[in-house]
Amino acid sequence: MTSDRAPTVDHVKGYCGLCIARCGTIATVADGRFIRLDPDPAHPTGAAICAKGRAAPELVYHRDRLTRPLRRTRPKGDPDPGWEEISWDMALDLIAAAMRRTAAQYGPEAVAFSMSSPSTTAIADSAPFVRRLMNAFGTPNLVWALDLCGWGRGFATRYVFGVGSVATGGAGGAMPDIARTGCLILWGYNPSFTRITHATATVAGLKRGMKLVVIDPRNVGLANKADVWLRVRPGADGALALGLANVMIQRGWYDQEFVRAWSNGPLLVRSDTNMLLKAEDVFPNAGRGSFVAWDMRSSSIVRYDPVTGQYDPSPGHLSLQGEYAVETIDGAVSCRPVFDHYAGLCRQYSPETIARTCWISPEQLAEAARTIWVSRPVSYYAWSGHEHHANTTETARAIAMLYALTGSFDAPGGNVLLPSVPTVPITGEDLAPGLAPAIGVAERPLGPARWDNVSTHDFYRGVLEGDPYPVRTLIGFGANLLLAQADPVRGRAALSSLDFYAHADLFMNPTAALADIVLPVASCFEREALKIGFEISEDAQSHVQFRSRIVSPPGEALPDTDVVFGLAKRLGLEKRFWNGDVDAAYREQLASSGISLEQLRAEPAGRRSSLTATHYKYQAPDERGNARGFPTPTRKVEFWSETFADHGYSALPQFIETAVSGTSQPADMFPLILTCAKPSLFCQSQHRALPILRKRLPYPEVELHPMTAAAREIRDGDWVEVRTSSGAMRAKARFNETLDNRVVVGQHGWWQGCTELEIAGSDPTDPTGNNFNLTVDATMRDPISGTPSHRFNMCDIRLLRSNAHAGYRGMA
Numbered sequence: 001m002t003s004d005r006a007p008t009v010d011h012v013k014g015y016c017g018l019c020i021a022r023c024g025t026i027a028t029v030a031d032g033r034f035i036r037l038d039p040d041p042a043h044p045t046g047a048a049i050c051a052k053g054r055a056a057p058e059l060v061y062h063r064d065r066l067t068r069p070l071r072r073t074r075p076k077g078d079p080d081p082g083w084e085e086i087s088w089d090m091a092l093d094l095i096a097a098a099m100r101r102t103a104a105q106y107g108p109e110a111v112a113f114s115m116s117s118p119s120t121t122a123i124a125d126s127a128p129f130v131r132r133l134m135n136a137f138g139t140p141n142l143v144w145a146l147d148l149c150g151w152g153r154g155f156a157t158r159y160v161f162g163v164g165s166v167a168t169g170g171a172g173g174a175m176p177d178i179a180r181t182g183c184l185i186l187w188g189y190n191p192s193f194t195r196i197t198h199a200t201a202t203v204a205g206l207k208r209g210m211k212l213v214v215i216d217p218r219n220v221g222l223a224n225k226a227d228v229w230l231r232v233r234p235g236a237d238g239a240l241a242l243g244l245a246n247v248m249i250q251r252g253w254y255d256q257e258f259v260r261a262w263s264n265g266p267l268l269v270r271s272d273t274n275m276l277l278k279a280e281d282v283f284p285n286a287g288r289g290s291f292v293a294w295d296m297r298s299s300s301i302v303r304y305d306p307v308t309g310q311y312d313p314s315p316g317h318l319s320l321q322g323e324y325a326v327e328t329i330d331g332a333v334s335c336r337p338v339f340d341h342y343a344g345l346c347r348q349y350s351p352e353t354i355a356r357t358c359w360i361s362p363e364q365l366a367e368a369a370r371t372i373w374v375s376r377p378v379s380y381y382a383w384s385g386h387e388h389h390a391n392t393t394e395t396a397r398a399i400a401m402l403y404a405l406t407g408s409f410d411a412p413g414g415n416v417l418l419p420s421v422p423t424v425p426i427t428g429e430d431l432a433p434g435l436a437p438a439i440g441v442a443e444r445p446l447g448p449a450r451w452d453n454v455s456t457h458d459f460y461r462g463v464l465e466g467d468p469y470p471v472r473t474l475i476g477f478g479a480n481l482l483l484a485q486a487d488p489v490r491g492r493a494a495l496s497s498l499d500f501y502a503h504a505d506l507f508m509n510p511t512a513a514l515a516d517i518v519l520p521v522a523s524c525f526e527r528e529a530l531k532i533g534f535e536i537s538e539d540a541q542s543h544v545q546f547r548s549r550i551v552s553p554p555g556e557a558l559p560d561t562d563v564v565f566g567l568a569k570r571l572g573l574e575k576r577f578w579n580g581d582v583d584a585a586y587r588e589q590l591a592s593s594g595i596s597l598e599q600l601r602a603e604p605a606g607r608r609s610s611l612t613a614t615h616y617k618y619q620a621p622d623e624r625g626n627a628r629g630f631p632t633p634t635r636k637v638e639f640w641s642e643t644f645a646d647h648g649y650s651a652l653p654q655f656i657e658t659a660v661s662g663t664s665q666p667a668d669m670f671p672l673i674l675t676c677a678k679p680s681l682f683c684q685s686q687h688r689a690l691p692i693l694r695k696r697l698p699y700p701e702v703e704l705h706p707m708t709a710a711a712r713e714i715r716d717g718d719w720v721e722v723r724t725s726s727g728a729m730r731a732k733a734r735f736n737e738t739l740d741n742r743v744v745v746g747q748h749g750w751w752q753g754c755t756e757l758e759i760a761g762s763d764p765t766d767p768t769g770n771n772f773n774l775t776v777d778a779t780m781r782d783p784i785s786g787t788p789s790h791r792f793n794m795c796d797i798r799l800l801r802s803n804a805h806a807g808y809r810g811m812a
Ligand code: SF4
Pocket: 016, 017, 018, 019, 020, 021, 022, 023, 048, 049, 050, 051, 052, 053, 054, 194, 195, 196, 197
């Protein structure tokens, strides 16, 4: 029987939580069913949404969603885990008991947490609560992909500017003021696929005449609209940054006033120790901590005090170049300014060297440098294209220093430290005095572990070798480690050997399949969440929104936040979790904002708070009347990092060629450079079960130049094997004539089947399957951050004549 009744249709304003763009949206709900998602043009991030957002109803109603807590009843390693449905009470009781057991035997740090990336999943809704639970419980060990995503742009650049010169979501940092910039640099960043809000802002900028420089091995996204597209060799970004800086310095295309006044470029470096000359080396009565520069007008030294940011006596004209004999307590010492050292480093990256190393012609290099200089103010955003490398820290520092030359930091149209709506932090740092050091701090004290973020490599070491201490329990919030990270074989061994592992997720996946308990979680369309500031602009930052639930989650699925609160209660931490009242947590967060939770609930489209961006904040006076400067040890932008030198690293951003060089003569067996990039249709390892998306890209692809293919008798669309010295994977060949014929581009994250299209899943540890990360050499790691070389491995590629793909079996 059919009904003639018109459906009841609701339009629910909110935002899509699936990725960092957090696009403003309007959901259409007909008779209680979520049927479509559209952009909300009134929202500061609502100009457009992507295919993943449009597929949201398929995600919500997918038949493979987890709906009940599951308990393993058969041993790990058994092909049948014997999943048994259990109640939430039993699941949470079992997890809390395991956490207590591990803590009692080994200490709370033996319980690690893992979390998916807030940039590419909806975990941002719950991430502060996860960290709070860790702090309250007493463990520093969060296995999160900071070494792969966010480290370079948001943390390594802190060693130059004191703050991230590129913002990373909740970690703060400076955001490109695209609406007012003269030249935008997109470095290893394709916002058309990863942050559509930046793509639409860039297109608007181009319409008003903004210049665009894109640095990417591939001509994707906005590269074909760029004024200059630099097809950099994968892994050579650091050399390119130094080469661009060299051209700019040689031609005088840099902001000398900024460098002189606001960087540590004028400070003198002793030639005998290769350390900054200290005032106490020169003046017997000088206190500790001051430095020395050379004043050209008086032809004498001046003392620089980082506490005040002042020179004494006030200099006439600080030198940035040259060599000076300085009379120290121990005799004359030859010294050169920091900037002279930096310029000397950059000179090593001449246009000819860049042509050889980066495969960029001298003409293009000069054109890029000229465009950057003449089109100021400059802003930039750099993402995983420069971060997935074993030299990412120095690369990110080199890019940040190149940016410093423009003098555009925190200028209108530059990378601006945008204001935020005042909030009360809820991550519970105050609950965690005396945490054990995170795993990895001892080996890499300046890396992600310094901020309590543990790489999978170090986590696996803790689990398998008990080094530096045992890790025996893992509480996972969505991180599909076997697909997201290098060395899935070791990962499987580590996860299988844990005493206890609980995993919360939307779908079963190869990582969750190794858990003892799997918890079903609500998608971002099935739960409430609070978002304070939408990051990409002053206007967006002023927007505060409480996202309402569009529909109920399937079965008994619950928000990750409820999982955290449920565990806190069972761990005796309820008082630290607002006695189980999630709304009370939001109220506390909003307490200093001037906005109430009730107001936000009444206005689902969100509210604007009054915010005004200020600029050049480093020039503003502090409480003592001195210019604030930058929050670095020298209070200046640091071209020279004594922090690095003190830890045995180079004070200058040396370009470190990844161990297997693509510029010299690669081994005959592996003549091609293998890099990777995200496809536009899926967030990392997710979404491939959705037919609406999978139809458009049914199988993993590997891009290669037709010449490279012809030499191997490969046709467009053939199945091929990609092999490195570490392993192999299979994908379909896709011709790309804009690629360098020495470069091959794969895609990571493939494992999931799509039942509706009769495509089976694949085993992430099987080289006849589709896991790109099997080809990654996990031993090639950034010495400072531990980042593995996901985007640079030497490979070869061969035709699979039978087009067999034996990896398509197992988990559908
Ligand atoms: S870009 Fe797509 S996935 Fe990301 S928030 Fe916007 S609609 Fe959602």
